[in-house]
Amino acid sequence: xxxxxxxxxxxxxxxxxxxxxxxxxxxxxxxxxxxxxxxxxxxxxxxxxxxxxxxxxxxxxxxxxxxxxxxxxxxxxxxxxxxxxxxxxxxxxxxxxxxxxxxxxxxxxxxxxxxxxxxxxxxxxxxxxxxxxxxxxxxxxxxxxxxxxxxxxxxxxxxxxxxxxxxxxxxxxxxxxxxxxxxxxxxxxxxxxxxxxxxxxxxxxxxxxxxxxxxxxxxxxxxxxxxxxxxxxxxxxxxxxxxxxxxxxxxxxxxxxxxxxxxxxxxxxxxxxxxxxxxxxxxxxxxxxxxxxxxxxxxxxxxxxxxxxxxxxxxxxxxxxxxxxxxxxxxxxxxxxxxxxxxxxxxxxxxxxxxxxxxxxxxxxxxxxxxxxxxxxxxxxxxxxxxxxxxxxxxxxxxxxxxxxxxxxxxxxxxxxxxxxxxxxxxxxxxxxxxxxxxxxxxxxxxxxxxxxxxxxxxxxxxxxxxxxxxxxxxxxxxxxx
Amino acid sequence: xxxxxxxxxxxxxxxxxxxxxxxxxxxxxxxxxxxxxxxxxxxxxxxxxxxxxxxxxxxxxxxxxxxxxxxxxxxxxxxxxxxxxxxxxxxxxxxxxxxxxxxxxxxxxxxxxxxxxxxxxxxxxxxxxxxxxxxxxxxxxxxxxxxxxxxxxxxxxxxxxxxxxx
Amino acid sequence: xxxxxxxxxxxxxxxxxxxxxxxxxxxxxxxxxxxxxxxxxxxxxxxxxxxxxxxxxxxxxxxxxxxxxxxxxxxxxxxxxxxxxxxxxxxxxxxxxxxx
Numbered sequence: 181x182x183x184x185x186x187x188x189x190x191x192x193x194x195x196x197x198x199x200x201x202x203x204x205x206x207x208x209x210x211x212x213x214x215x216x217x218x219x220x221x222x223x224x225x226x227x228x229x230x231x232x233x234x235x236x237x238x239x240x241x242x243x244x245x246x247x248x249x250x251x252x253x254x255x256x257x258x259x260x261x262x263x264x265x266x267x268x269x270x271x272x273x274x275x276x277x278x279x280x281x282x283x284x285x286x287x288x289x290x291x292x293x294x295x296x297x298x299x300x301x302x303x304x305x306x307x308x309x310x311x312x313x314x315x316x317x318x319x320x321x322x323x324x325x326x327x328x329x330x331x332x333x334x335x336x337x338x339x340x341x342x343x344x345x346x347x348x349x350x351x352x353x354x355x356x357x358x359x360x361x362x363x364x365x366x367x368x369x370x371x372x373x374x375x376x377x378x379x380x381x382x383x384x385x386x387x388x389x390x391x392x393x394x395x396x397x398x399x400x401x402x403x404x405x406x407x408x409x410x411x412x413x414x415x416x417x418x419x420x421x422x423x424x425x426x427x428x429x430x431x432x433x434x435x436x437x438x439x440x441x442x443x444x445x446x447x448x449x450x451x452x453x454x455x456x457x458x459x460x461x462x463x464x465x466x467x468x469x470x471x472x473x474x475x476x477x478x479x480x481x482x483x484x485x486x487x488x489x490x491x492x493x494x495x496x497x498x499x500x501x502x503x504x505x506x507x508x509x510x511x512x513x514x515x516x517x518x519x520x521x522x523x524x525x526x527x528x529x530x531x532x533x534x535x536x537x538x539x540x541x542x543x544x545x546x547x548x549x550x551x552x553x554x555x556x557x558x559x560x561x562x563x564x565x566x567x568x569x570x571x572x573x574x575x576x577x578x579x580x581x582x583x584x585x586x587x588x589x590x591x592x593x594x595x596x597x598x599x600x601x602x603x604x605x606x607x608x609x610x611x612x613x614x615x616x617x618x619x620x621x622x623x624x625x626x627x628x629x630x631x632x633x634x635x636x637x638x639x640x641x642x643x644x645x646x647x648x649x650x651x652x653x654x655x656x657x658x659x660x661x662x
Numbered sequence: 663x664x665x666x667x668x669x670x671x672x673x674x675x676x677x678x679x680x681x682x683x684x685x686x687x688x689x690x691x692x693x694x695x696x697x698x699x700x701x702x703x704x705x706x707x708x709x710x711x712x713x714x715x716x717x718x719x720x721x722x723x724x725x726x727x728x729x730x731x732x733x734x735x736x737x738x739x740x741x742x743x744x745x746x747x748x749x750x751x752x753x754x755x756x757x758x759x760x761x762x763x764x765x766x767x768x769x770x771x772x773x774x775x776x777x778x779x780x781x782x783x784x785x786x787x788x789x790x791x792x793x794x795x796x797x798x799x800x801x802x803x804x805x806x807x808x809x810x811x812x813x814x815x816x817x818x819x820x821x822x823x824x825x826x827x828x
Numbered sequence: 829x830x831x832x833x834x835x836x837x838x839x840x841x842x843x844x845x846x847x848x849x850x851x852x853x854x855x856x857x858x859x860x861x862x863x864x865x866x867x868x869x870x871x872x873x874x875x876x877x878x879x880x881x882x883x884x885x886x887x888x889x890x891x892x893x894x895x896x897x898x899x900x901x902x903x904x905x906x907x908x909x910x911x912x913x914x915x916x917x918x919x920x921x922x923x924x925x926x927x928x
Contacts, residue, residue, distance in 0.1 A: 185757060187757065187762065188757055188761070188762075191761055192761075195765070216779070219782060310885070310892060321900055321903055324903050325903055328910060332914075333923075333925055336910045336913075337915070337924075339907050339910075340907050340920065343904050343907055344863075344920060347860075347900055347904065348847075351843075351866035351867050351870065354870040355870040358871075358873035358889075361874060361877055361885070361889070362873065362876075362886075726909060730902045730905055733898055734898060737895050740891050740894055741891065741895070
């Protein structure tokens, strides 16, 4: 009966641990409640966006406050990033609530987004391969569906491409995971003793397994060899969803990379692969963005380049990564929100059509300029502070270990910051400077609430430049030793 | 012989037995049945319907939606089987003071509830209904008046009494 | 005697056949079939490896993979139907609206 008493202990343990999962539970409950409300009250073509979104928002805020408690108890990186992810979720829903026109299938929109969020939270929290796999699949299946939510030709094509690439990459990842399980006989990453197994079976199969697993992870953060899906998806997907896509999966998978780093990066080849990916993402992202005509497509390449920066921050230190991730979240939501405002007002997304908009909508124009300056990484915005932190971190790393790869990361990062200036300033150039014949654009109503929201985000960006202390205090409250 | 091969031997016996029974039955029937074929008897059996077209004909897309929903719910049974083998074990329930039973039961109830919610979604949103295609009346106006068309249609229709039956 | 090697050979064969299908076929449905084969190759691996594991975690993992594969297939087929409605084809290389 030894097994049975062991089972009793395990059960008690599991039930005790469940209290750490309250945020996830609340989101699941919110999902179910939203679905039931949608089924009971909104069957016909009523405009259900506001009500359903509001109910969902209440649950998300509840989960956020619960997560604050959980974080104050554990206070490690995973829990902090869950806080950040939930914040991004709240921001997404608040943004979506401002959609004034009739949204098709509003219930499904919020429900599937909740699925994406739960997947991301599981990835950030877990160190078990099974749960990581389930989280990644949950996140990506929701993402495939959400990317078809424009309900037009482009959207269908984009979601097909996303799905095929994503499914193949997750199949690779699964195969790698199965090999890792075979070599180590455990699914828990903390129990992995790869170095120990290397002696028995040689390091080539293990490296292969690690590479295959990494393939799936890198796909989800759209790092360069696996980035081809992202411009198409970003162009065709609803703009708010793109803002969520560019932040939530990326940050979640980066936390996962931190969790597995000390086990997987024992092989210098794997480390080199990641560093090479960082340089490649930066260069290809920035140079491809130079000749984009569509604003959303350009921002897609910009977010690929930012993946490269986040990878550099990953190699620098955790503090700079967290700072960069937070600032990246705010910048991306602000800039995609602005793209959406222009899209709502004039139904245009091409950069060349932005001509002369600076005079018509000066407030939006100014906000655009600040957000794009922050994305470039120039003062007086938080983007500058974040880049300074990353570069100083990587420089310190170089001084301690004298690895030329770190130096090249530093150099490529600086060089690409200069390149990015050219395409980011294209939008302000067209809005303010370039003279044109008066083009008459049909003007629609756009949400003023959305503009104020974006304004406050941009204000936070400037505030974090002048007073970074409160943010830094928050970041230093994380227990990085784990 | 190793254990695994022995257990596959049992499967082999089942296979051989199955083949013998089926072929024996068919063979006996073939010997004792009268052979008087006609056209109706020789057609493919499709539950009383007359077969139309070849076997490679395209299937209506609406079957697809039903199939998708079926697939989703059918695969979930994979969790029910392992659960059913451990759920009711008395020694586990006794060793844990009944906690095991409650935890297992509530887990499965949550699971089934969410599945049922999915079915309710499909039902409520009308994906289980066989919706009829909308036939849009054409707004085309040709030089020939509609009555003439109708007259011709009527004349060559096979249900009219003027046409001789083949 | 069925050893771990047999499992691994079947697993990697299924995976390679699936990958080849994904690469050389144009029809989206066939590509999805290939992806399904790849997932099942990984499944065979997981089950084979779990023969030495008293906790049979690999088998449990494979159950979850089956369900995830079904969910993925449902979403994929729905998207393929949607693409067929717009482009009148289910070949993966024919939709070419997005470029740049």
